[in-house]
Amino acid sequence: xxxxxxxxxxxxxxxxxxxxxxxxxxxxxxxxxxxxxxxxxxxxxxxxxxxxxxxxxxxxxxxxxxxxxxxxxxxxxxxxxxxxxxxxxxxxxxxxxxxxxxxxxxxxxxxxxxxxxxxxxxxxxxxxxxxxxxxxxxxxxxxxxxxxxxxxxxxxxxxxxxxxx
Numbered sequence: 001x002x003x004x005x006x007x008x009x010x011x012x013x014x015x016x017x018x019x020x021x022x023x024x025x026x027x028x029x030x031x032x033x034x035x036x037x038x039x040x041x042x043x044x045x046x047x048x049x050x051x052x053x054x055x056x057x058x059x060x061x062x063x064x065x066x067x068x069x070x071x072x073x074x075x076x077x078x079x080x081x082x083x084x085x086x087x088x089x090x091x092x093x094x095x096x097x098x099x100x101x102x103x104x105x106x107x108x109x110x111x112x113x114x115x116x117x118x119x120x121x122x123x124x125x126x127x128x129x130x131x132x133x134x135x136x137x138x139x140x141x142x143x144x145x146x147x148x149x150x151x152x153x154x155x156x157x158x159x160x161x162x163x164x165x
Contacts, residue, residue, distance in 0.1 A: 004134055005068045009120065013064045016116045020057055023109050024050075027094075030106045042100060049090055056086050064120070073131050080124040082088040088117045 031046055038046070060082040067076025094100065095110040102110075 002134065003070045004127070004131045006123055009064070009068050009123040009127055010118060012120050012123060013061060013068065016120070017125075019112065019116065020061070023113050024054065026105060026109050030103050034101050034103070037101060046100065049094065052086065053090055056082055060087060062111060064124070064155055066081060068124075068127065071131060073128065073135065076128050076131065080113055080121065080128055083121050083124065088114070088121065 028050065033052065035043060060079055063075045063079040063082065066072060067074075067079050091110055091114045095102075095107065095114055
């Protein structure tokens with residue numbers, strides 16, 4: 001029985017679990033400090049992003065752990081999609097939008113978080129592809145063995161050969 005889970009992906013998830021609370025605290029603290037200087041629409045956008053990232057990250061990390069360790073394709077695919085679609089673009093928005101008045105400490109934490117997300121997108125893609133290919137091969141072999149068992153043995157008349165009347 002081949003192990004399909006990815007050690008580099010699991011290590012990245014492990015470190016991400018410990019990094020995320022620090023990222024969240026630094027981001028909220030700096031948001032609190034620069035909140036009065038921001039325009040109204042950036043205030044709304046940043047608060048919405050913090051809520052979205054916080055909820056999505058908890059779900060994303062859970063799906064990553066379950067999908068990778070238990071070799072479950074749907075959970076790992078959900079992890080990959082949540083990483084690729086909402087998380088990575090949002091972090092890149094926080095990293096590169098100069099209208100947010102980005103602090104240097106905040107930029108450093110966003111760069112680390114973006115690196116985690118970028119690595120996890122690539123690692124999860126290759127892990128997911130390997131899992132799907134292996135599970136498809138196992139399914140084909142199981143179907144082949146099931147058909148072999150249903151086929152009549154030698155010397156047994158079959159309806160296909162025509163036991164004529």
